[in-house]
Amino acid sequence: MSKIKGFFKGFFDDKGGTKVRKIDMLALGLGDFGYGLVSSTVATYITSFGTMALPGVNERGFTALLMGIAVGIAVIFDAISDPIMGFVSDHFRSKVFGKRHLFMLVGLIGMMATGLAVWYIPYQSMNAAGIFIWFTVFLILLRTFNTMYYTPVGAFSVEISTDYNERTTIQAVRSILYIIGLLLCVVVMGSFQNKYAGFYDGANLVVQGKTIEKAMEAAAANGIDVTGLSYRKGQQLPGGYRDFALVGTIITVVTSAFLLLTTRRYVKILRLREEKAAAEKGIDPNAPEPKFTMQQCREELIAEGNQNPMRIQVRKRLQKKRADAGQVTVGAIFRNFFASFKVKEMRTIAIGYVVAMMSATLIISLGFNVFTFTFDLTNTQMYVLMGALLLCTIGFQPLWMKLSKIKSKQFAMFTGLIVSFIGCVVLFVCFLCREPINALLNTDKEAWGVVLLCPSLMLAGAGTGVLYSMPLALVGDVVVLQKEETGEDKTGTYAGVMTFCYKAGQGIVTAVSTALMGVVGFQTGAAEQTREASDGIGWILCVGVLIFVGAGLIIFSTLKLDKAKISRILDNQKRRAAEVAGGSVVAENAFSENVEEEVAAEEIE
Numbered sequence: 282m283s284k285i286k287g288f289f290k291g292f293f294d295d296k297g298g299t300k301v302r303k304i305d306m307l308a309l310g311l312g313d314f315g316y317g318l319v320s321s322t323v324a325t326y327i328t329s330f331g332t333m334a335l336p337g338v339n340e341r342g343f344t345a346l347l348m349g350i351a352v353g354i355a356v357i358f359d360a361i362s363d364p365i366m367g368f369v370s371d372h373f374r375s376k377v378f379g380k381r382h383l384f385m386l387v388g389l390i391g392m393m394a395t396g397l398a399v400w401y402i403p404y405q406s407m408n409a410a411g412i413f414i415w416f417t418v419f420l421i422l423l424r425t426f427n428t429m430y431y432t433p434v435g436a437f438s439v440e441i442s443t444d445y446n447e448r449t450t451i452q453a454v455r456s457i458l459y460i461i462g463l464l465l466c467v468v469v470m471g472s473f474q475n476k477y478a479g480f481y482d483g484a485n486l487v488v489q490g491k492t493i494e495k496a497m498e499a500a501a502a503n504g505i506d507v508t509g510l511s512y513r514k515g516q517q518l519p520g521g522y523r524d525f526a527l528v529g530t531i532i533t534v535v536t537s538a539f540l541l542l543t544t545r546r547y548v549k550i551l552r553l554r555e556e557k558a559a560a561e562k563g564i565d566p567n568a569p570e571p572k573f574t575m576q577q578c579r580e581e582l583i584a585e586g587n588q589n590p591m592r593i594q595v596r597k598r599l600q601k602k603r604a605d606a607g608q609v610t611v612g613a614i615f616r617n618f619f620a621s622f623k624v625k626e627m628r629t630i631a632i633g634y635v636v637a638m639m640s641a642t643l644i645i646s647l648g649f650n651v652f653t654f655t656f657d658l659t660n661t662q663m664y665v666l667m668g669a670l671l672l673c674t675i676g677f678q679p680l681w682m683k684l685s686k687i688k689s690k691q692f693a694m695f696t697g698l699i700v701s702f703i704g705c706v707v708l709f710v711c712f713l714c715r716e717p718i719n720a721l722l723n724t725d726k727e728a729w730g731v732v733l734l735c736p737s738l739m740l741a742g743a744g745t746g747v748l749y750s751m752p753l754a755l756v757g758d759v760v761v762l763q764k765e766e767t768g769e770d771k772t773g774t775y776a777g778v779m780t781f782c783y784k785a786g787q788g789i790v791t792a793v794s795t796a797l798m799g800v801v802g803f804q805t806g807a808a809e810q811t812r813e814a815s816d817g818i819g820w821i822l823c824v825g826v827l828i829f830v831g832a833g834l835i836i837f838s839t840l841k842l843d844k845a846k847i848s849r850i851l852d853n854q855k856r857r858a859a860e861v862a863g864g865s866v867v868a869e870n871a872f873s874e875n876v877e878e879e880v881a882a883e884e885i886e
Contacts, residue, residue: 301442305544306451309438310458312540315533316434317462319396320427322529323420324787325466326522327352327399328795329649331416332805334519335404336484339804342409348805349795351413355420356788360781362425366432379548381433382541388430389537393530395423400519400526405484434540441547464671466529471664473525474515480507491515492659511809516653516663573602621778626759629840631778634752635786637698637833640705640826641745642787644670644738647794647822650803654810655712655819657719662731669735670742677743681751689844690758694751694837701744702830708737709823741826753779755840758847765850790825797821 331348366384373380398419404412438451479489479496488505490496493512500507515521578598582590600612622628652663677697684693711718711734722730756775801817803810 301451305441305547306454308540308543309434309451310454311536312434313455313459314462315529315536316392316427316431317459318466318529319392319526319533320431321463322466322470322522322526323396323399323423325645326470326649327420328646328791329516329653330400330519330522332795332798332803333517333650333653334522335402335412335805336481336513336518338404338409338412341407341412343404343412343805344409345795345798345803345805347409347413348416349792349798351416351420352795353788353792354417355424356784356791358421359424359428360784360788362428363432363780363784366428370433370436376552377548379551381437382545382548384429384433385437385537385541388426388428388433389534389541391426392423392430393534395419395426397526397530399423400523430537437544437547440551441544460675464668464675466525467671468664468668470521470525471515471661473528474518474521475661476515477518477520478513478515480510480512482510491661514653514659516649573599575599578602618778618781621775624759624763626762626840626842627756627775627778629836630752630755630759631782633833633836633840634748634779635782636829636836637701637745638748638783639786639790640701640741640829640833641748642790643794643822643825643829644741644745646791647798647818647825650798651818651822654815655822656715656730656734657722658731662722665731666734666738670738673739673742674746674749677746678750681747685751685754689842690751690755691837691840691842694747694755694840695834697744697747697751698830698834698837699744701741701747702827702834704737704740704742704744705823705826705830707740708734709827711737712819712823715819744830755842758842761847761850762842790829794821794825 328348331351332345335343370380370384373383375383377383378386399416402412402415402419407415438455442451475491476489477486478491480487480500487510488496488500488503488507490499496512497507499505575595578595579590582594582598587594622631648667649663652658652666658666681693681697684696714733718730718733721733756779760775798814798818798821801821802814803818804814
């Protein structure tokens with residue numbers, strides 16, 4: 282009993298205000314778990330939903346190209362909104378909600394509403410233009426609310442802690458629960474879809490069966506003639522997606538409400554910390570910011586002897602005055618953002634990352650269509666394969682971390698991409714041998730067909746997994762070198778560049794791949810596809826991943842980072858930090874305790 286009490290005491294203990302409670306870390310992780318369910322479900326399934334799960338939309342003129350354009354527009358819009366949301370939440374002030382919680386709350390509500398609207402599209406009463414507008418508008422809104430929720434959560438998870446190692450622990454908890462949410466949406470979706478599989482008379486389910494054989498057996502047992510009826514797999518109908526989206530929404534509401542309520546205490550804590558830090562610097566946080574205008578800057582330039590200053594000169598003066606006063610503008614954010622591409626190493630990592638990650642996006646977005654039509658897989662078999670891919674993506678993370686320590690991050694990156702490339706080659710061989718594999722899948726030896734396909738996806742997943750950890754670690758090395766050279770820390774900016782590149786690449790590859798689906802004759806919403814269309818999407822997937830991974834290998838082979846130099850710089854930083862660690866820790870602990878006392882006093886009042 283004493284051990285149980287000790288556990289819960291530690292779970293809620295903040296060490297006198299010097300530590301973040303474990304319950305708060307769990308709340309942040311659960312927030313990521315719920316967010317992962319909603320965002321990953323959309324990212325993973327929206328293309329297959331729009332292209333094969335809406336029966337009859339092809340007859341109204343809605344094509345895969347239109348679906349790709351809708352998804353692409355939303356993803357690129359999302360990439361642009363990230364730095365803007367970070368800027369807005371950084372400069373927002375509220376005694377009730379602090380800087381982050383209001384956006385988290387509004388983002389959550391909007392994310393739930395638009396997340397359901399995407400799946401519950403009333404496509405039966407719409408023409409092609411209406412379907413396209415519906416998907417475009419609600420995907421843009423969904424991703425905007427996702428950003429409004431998730432960007433402040435990310436910033437909040439960093440600022441609540443003043444301890445370097447504790448910040449790492451918080452991010453680890455968030456990452457683990459996010460990946461679990463991602464994995465859950467892939468593994469569990471099949472069970473939601475299976476109940477909708479069967480023979481259909483138009484929109485009506487006549488005989489249920491998760492495979493055509495079982496459906497025919499059920500029809501024979503009940504004396505039902507299925508001649509002339511079309512058989513649809515569960516992933517070819519909207520019901521399963523909608524049921525899972527509804528369950529995911531309920532889970533996200535619960536986990537996010539837990540996050541908001543549990544971390545509410547930090548609104549006052551963070552406000553008092555900011556006020557104390559400002560007071561120590563002699564800054565009045567409530568004083569209005571100085572206003573600078575173009576006219577004021579023009580008059581200054583004229584007074585300095587420039588009788589006819591050009592507009593660009595006036596604007597540069599205005600930008601400098603705002604920067605000197607510590608004011609951050611949206612324009613400055615974007616200028617700083619895109620200036621990152623002038624750094625050669627950063628440019629190499631960003632371009633290599635976005636190109637190589639296109640392979641992962643292509644597998645996720647087009648894989649379900651390929652495994653449904655090119656390879657004659659059942660719903661369960663398809664999700665077994667995709668689950669194996671994601672499990673290997675997660676499971677091989679320790680190997681890449683170990684290789685980076687023994688050799689270098691570049692070596693781990695290159696090795697992972699080679700493994701991924703081998704997996705893509707094996708997948709291409711399986712595609713070329715699709716006839717005998719499909720023959721196995723339609724006999725009592727169907728398990729052997731899955732066994733033959735599994736190694737390719739496991740290798741591709743294991744290798745592609747390096748893209749989820751190593752590029753950001755390489756960015757950290759570039760930050761170290763740039764800070765040593767210029768004295769400027771651009772950790773947040775460079776991380777934002779990577780997010781932008783990933784989302785932009787995701788939008789491009791989704792739009793292009795769905796456009797190519799239309800070129801090869803893929804019919805959206807059709808229960809069956811022609812041989813040319815089935816083979817065509819297989820070619821798009823297999824050739825595409827080979828090109829993207831191969832290009833990523835070539836780009837990363839040009840990256841040159843001096844591990845010894847980086848290590849020397851980090852050692853110097855550690856020595857400088859050690860010289861002041863004792864005094865800093867004491868001051869920080871005393872400061873945190875005072876903050877907690879003031880919060881307690883305010884709550885009593």
